[in-house]
Amino acid sequence: MAWVNAIIQGILIGGLYALFACGLSLMFGVMKVVNLAHGDLAVLAGYIGVGVIAVTHVPVLWSIPVVVVLMAGIGYILQRSLIQGAISRGELTTLIVTFGLSIIIENALQQFFTANSRGLGVGDSFITASFSIGSQITIAWLYVVIFVLAVVVLLGLSLYLSRSRYGRLIRAVADDQEAAQLSGANYRHVFGIAAAIAFGTVAVAGMFEGMITTISPTLGTDTILLFAFASVVIGGLGSLWGTLLGGVILGVSQAVGAQISPSWEQLAGYAVFLLVLVIRPQGLVGQGATS
Amino acid sequence: MSKISIRTGDSAPLLEVRDLVVHHGQLRALSGISLTVFPGEVYALIGANGAGKSTLLRTIAGLHHPTSGSISYDGRDVTGLRPDKRATAGIVMVPEGRRLFPSLTLEDNLKVGMSFARKGPWTIDRVYELFPWMKERRGQKTAQMSGGEQQSVAIGRALVANPRMLLLDELSLGLAPVIVQRIYAMLPQVLESGITVLLVEQDVSQALRVATHLQCLLEGHVTLEGTPAEVTREQVEAAYFGASSAAFGGTTPLDPPNGSSHGLG
Amino acid sequence: MTEQVEASSRSADLPDLRVTRSRRNTLPSGIGALVLIVVLFAFPYYVGPGTTGIMVQGLIVLTLASMWNLLAGYAGLVSVGQQAFFGLGAYFVLIPATHGITPWFGLVIAAIGAAVCAVPLWWLVARLRLGYFAIATWVLASVVMLVIEQISSIGGGTGEPLPGLSGMQPAVLTAYTYWAALTVAVLAIGGVYLLLRSKIGLTLTAIRDDERAARSSGVRVGLARMGVFIAAAAGCGAAGGVLAIEQLQVVPGTAGGVFSVQWTAEMAFAVIIGGLGTIEGPILGTIVFMVLQQKLQSYNAWYLIVLGVVAIAIALFARRGLWGLVVDRFNIRLFPVGYHLWAPGEKRKRQAAHAAP
Numbered sequence: 001m002a003w004v005n006a007i008i009q010g011i012l013i014g015g016l017y018a019l020f021a022c023g024l025s026l027m028f029g030v031m032k033v034v035n036l037a038h039g040d041l042a043v044l045a046g047y048i049g050v051g052v053i054a055v056t057h058v059p060v061l062w063s064i065p066v067v068v069v070l071m072a073g074i075g076y077i078l079q080r081s082l083i084q085g086a087i088s089r090g091e092l093t094t095l096i097v098t099f100g101l102s103i104i105i106e107n108a109l110q111q112f113f114t115a116n117s118r119g120l121g122v123g124d125s126f127i128t129a130s131f132s133i134g135s136q137i138t139i140a141w142l143y144v145v146i147f148v149l150a151v152v153v154l155l156g157l158s159l160y161l162s163r164s165r166y167g168r169l170i171r172a173v174a175d176d177q178e179a180a181q182l183s184g185a186n187y188r189h190v191f192g193i194a195a196a197i198a199f200g201t202v203a204v205a206g207m208f209e210g211m212i213t214t215i216s217p218t219l220g221t222d223t224i225l226l227f228a229f230a231s232v233v234i235g236g237l238g239s240l241w242g243t244l245l246g247g248v249i250l251g252v253s254q255a256v257g258a259q260i261s262p263s264w265e266q267l268a269g270y271a272v273f274l275l276v277l278v279i280r281p282q283g284l285v286g287q288g289a290t291s
Numbered sequence: 292m293s294k295i296s297i298r299t300g301d302s303a304p305l306l307e308v309r310d311l312v313v314h315h316g317q318l319r320a321l322s323g324i325s326l327t328v329f330p331g332e333v334y335a336l337i338g339a340n341g342a343g344k345s346t347l348l349r350t351i352a353g354l355h356h357p358t359s360g361s362i363s364y365d366g367r368d369v370t371g372l373r374p375d376k377r378a379t380a381g382i383v384m385v386p387e388g389r390r391l392f393p394s395l396t397l398e399d400n401l402k403v404g405m406s407f408a409r410k411g412p413w414t415i416d417r418v419y420e421l422f423p424w425m426k427e428r429r430g431q432k433t434a435q436m437s438g439g440e441q442q443s444v445a446i447g448r449a450l451v452a453n454p455r456m457l458l459l460d461e462l463s464l465g466l467a468p469v470i471v472q473r474i475y476a477m478l479p480q481v482l483e484s485g486i487t488v489l490l491v492e493q494d495v496s497q498a499l500r501v502a503t504h505l506q507c508l509l510e511g512h513v514t515l516e517g518t519p520a521e522v523t524r525e526q527v528e529a530a531y532f533g534a535s536s537a538a539f540g541g542t543t544p545l546d547p548p549n550g551s552s553h554g555l556g
Numbered sequence: 557m558t559e560q561v562e563a564s565s566r567s568a569d570l571p572d573l574r575v576t577r578s579r580r581n582t583l584p585s586g587i588g589a590l591v592l593i594v595v596l597f598a599f600p601y602y603v604g605p606g607t608t609g610i611m612v613q614g615l616i617v618l619t620l621a622s623m624w625n626l627l628a629g630y631a632g633l634v635s636v637g638q639q640a641f642f643g644l645g646a647y648f649v650l651i652p653a654t655h656g657i658t659p660w661f662g663l664v665i666a667a668i669g670a671a672v673c674a675v676p677l678w679w680l681v682a683r684l685r686l687g688y689f690a691i692a693t694w695v696l697a698s699v700v701m702l703v704i705e706q707i708s709s710i711g712g713g714t715g716e717p718l719p720g721l722s723g724m725q726p727a728v729l730t731a732y733t734y735w736a737a738l739t740v741a742v743l744a745i746g747g748v749y750l751l752l753r754s755k756i757g758l759t760l761t762a763i764r765d766d767e768r769a770a771r772s773s774g775v776r777v778g779l780a781r782m783g784v785f786i787a788a789a790a791g792c793g794a795a796g797g798v799l800a801i802e803q804l805q806v807v808p809g810t811a812g813g814v815f816s817v818q819w820t821a822e823m824a825f826a827v828i829i830g831g832l833g834t835i836e837g838p839i840l841g842t843i844v845f846m847v848l849q850q851k852l853q854s855y856n857a858w859y860l861i862v863l864g865v866v867a868i869a870i871a872l873f874a875r876r877g878l879w880g881l882v883v884d885r886f887n888i889r890l891f892p893v894g895y896h897l898w899a900p901g902e903k904r905k906r907q908a909a910h911a912a913p
């Protein structure tokens with residue numbers, strides 16, 4: 001039954017992957033920006049969390065909103081300054097700028113926090129607490145909680161985009177920037193909001209990652225960015241639920257791979273990603289990443 | 292040039308364009324255009340393809356920067372104002388080709404139009420009264436709708452913003468004449484609510500039917516200006532296609548000031 | 557004056573327009589380049605091994621930068637995964653060495669091997685939009701690394717020392733390494749220069765200026781891009797081989813290993829700072845990079861942070877890089893890949909005395 005446990009675990013971690021991915025997908029959908037620093041932002045959020053907890057001594061869960069608000073603010077400012085500046089100079093410049101940000105964040109974190117991993121303590125009992133279904137399936141509570149929270153965030157994002165005024169504006173600007181302007185929308189401001197959301201969601205995901213395992217300065221580019229991208233490609237662009245599906249498939253592939261051989265964990269995930277890229281580049285649900 | 296018009300009143304112009312020069316890269320699209328629109332008018336810009344009509348409208352909406360010249364709205368100089376700020380000030384354009392938001396439903400399209408709306412009589416419900424078919428299809432994505440339906444939605448989207456100056460860019464483009472007439476049939480209700488209209492129209496007869504004033508453009512220049520009552524068909528043809536005006540006389544700006552005015556042909 | 561021009565064109569005699577490849581300053585710069593190369597080759601004779609070692613690092617980065625510039629500046633491909641070929645090149649030197657083939661020849665194998673590997677990798681990512689192409693190359697590099705780490709016979713995750721060079725004296729080895737690095741760099745830059753002067757170069761410029769127009773004119777955009785991708789892979793592979801020789805080992809891992817994205821960061825930043833889209837740019841950029849690295853050596857990660865900041869600043873405010881600023885100011889080109897249109901009556905400065913004013 002180790003397989004079933006593994007698959008369930010994979011599904012649950014898939015929620016977290018989708019949470020990582022939705023910000024990347026949003027920034028691309030709205031501003032056509034592929035944020036190469038996306039993974040590092042999650043790690044940055046985690047370290048900010050470490051800092052907040054060290055200073056205020058609040059429990060981890062209370063620190064999450066603080067980190068999210070901070071990161072969202074950073075996202076808005078970065079978008080309206082650096083990233084907007086890059087956008088107006090072309091896609092190549094945007095990639096350079098976000099790549100530069102990625103390197104800067106990683107190395108700055110390395111300078112200040114050393115290369116060692118950190119965890120966000122959730123309390124030992126919570127981490128190891130698990131429940132059982134039947135006699136052979138054991139599921140860790142932490143994973144379930146995080147999956148549920150991730151889905152809740154995604155649901156909230158989906159509702160926000162479909163029902164709220166700025167959610168509509170974000171979708172409108174993504175469709176047709178000029179026409180949105182004609183309706184009175186300051187597209188740069190809307191871009192800023194979208195970036196704030198992207199930074200905020202990836203911040204939550206980064207905090208969760210710190211709670212589930214540990215974070216380290218290079219984690220952003222070692223795995224997070226790549227997992228996020230893989231989730232988006234597998235699930236297809238333009239659909240939040242597609243991204244969730246993509247994340248789940250990635251998680252399950254990794255879990256299955258790990259069962260075959262521990263060192264196959266990441267490779268299995270990437271293998272599925274490459275398979276989807278070759279066979280169905282538009283992803284399983286959405287519109288795809290090809291030109 | 293003299294103009295017999297209803298303009299000799301005491302109202303101030305709503306829109307004043309002076310000596311507008313606009314370039315597309317190196318190409319000069321407009322060479323010193325001037326026009327004045329007073330409240331309550333329906334001002335039509337006619338002319339062949341490439342004459343510069345849409346460029347003029349887009350520049351007034353703020354999507355193009357003029358090389359020189361000025362645009363005044365309600366007494367304010369808006370030449371350098373961002374397009375979204377112009378929209379919130381009351382200059383709202385229905386762009387050429389509809390440009391609806393494809394991933395949004397009909398109602399969401401209207402709601403976007405309402406996002407920064409000014410206070411005024413137009414609401415989504417009133418738009419549904421103007422175009423009754425919309426109400427039951429408001430949850431549909433607009434991509435599947437016909438050209439005429441999309442055009443109506445685009446107009447609705449502009450109306451709910453409660454503009455003072457409504458810019459209509461090539462409403463008839465790609466639509467059957469019957470549909471076009473039906474769409475223009477809403478114009479009186481728009482005007483009733485206090486909106487002034489500046490429109491670009493390829494279909495000259497349609498333009499002459501609805502306009503209170505018109506201007507004809509040819510290759511970036513104004514070749515004719517006046518009211519539908521003043522201008523003759525020959526004058527319009529000459530202005531539209533650019534035949535030498537000498538053969539037709541009439542009150543074109545190219546004539547010397549003491550040229551004879553033939554009035555109605 | 558104007559009337560004269562109008563008169564002459566109306567007489568249906570078009571003024572004689574000459575088009576040449578070079579301008580007056582390229583002959584001296586060509587000679588200068590040769591002199592420079594000779595001087596560089598002589599380095600180990602009068603410079604200590606420590607400095608030579610630094611030069612080797614610089615030449616590796618220079619080769620990589622030229623390749624990245626070729627990809628991004630001329631073919632419009634932003635690859636954040638070149639470390640894949642860099643690492644593969646190192647392994648293509650390592651594996652033959654473990655079977656008795658000298659690493660010096662291994663460099664050739666590295667270039668060819670990396671180029672061959674580039675073909676299936678290109679096929680996987682070719683259709684992706686620019687930004688997603690970038691991340692996909694990153695993913696591929698990660699995959700390559702993970703696959704290689706599985707193979708324990710070549711060191712698995714911990715790396716493997718490079719055999720075949722133990723007999724040499726250290727100073728001699730350093731010198732030979734340096735010459736190998738210099739040769740690779742010169743060949744790389746020379747190769748890029750020749751490529752850009754050729755028909756393929758014209759194709760690339762057309763694609764860069766307006767892809768859709770180029771495509772509709774029949775330009776084989778995909779083929780040209782693939783060619784560039786493969787060529788760049790070869791260059792990066794050779795550079796990786798040089799690193800293997802320099803370090804006498806090949807370590808895959810991400811922290812400082814051959815598959816580290818840090819290599820891409822260094823080559824990309826060197827190009828951006830020096831000037832994207834010119835051959836001179838990467839050279840200038842590498843020099844700046846090496847100076848920065850040496851200055852900030854003791855500050856660990858700082859030099860990458862500074863590099864990143866400078867690169868962002870230049871990308872935003874001086875898009876054509878430092879070399880672009882030089883060109884704008886002094887109007888010189890060391891590697892003429894463009895054409896010069898001589899206006900009627902314009903002669904080289906040398907003969908100015910005889911030309912009409």
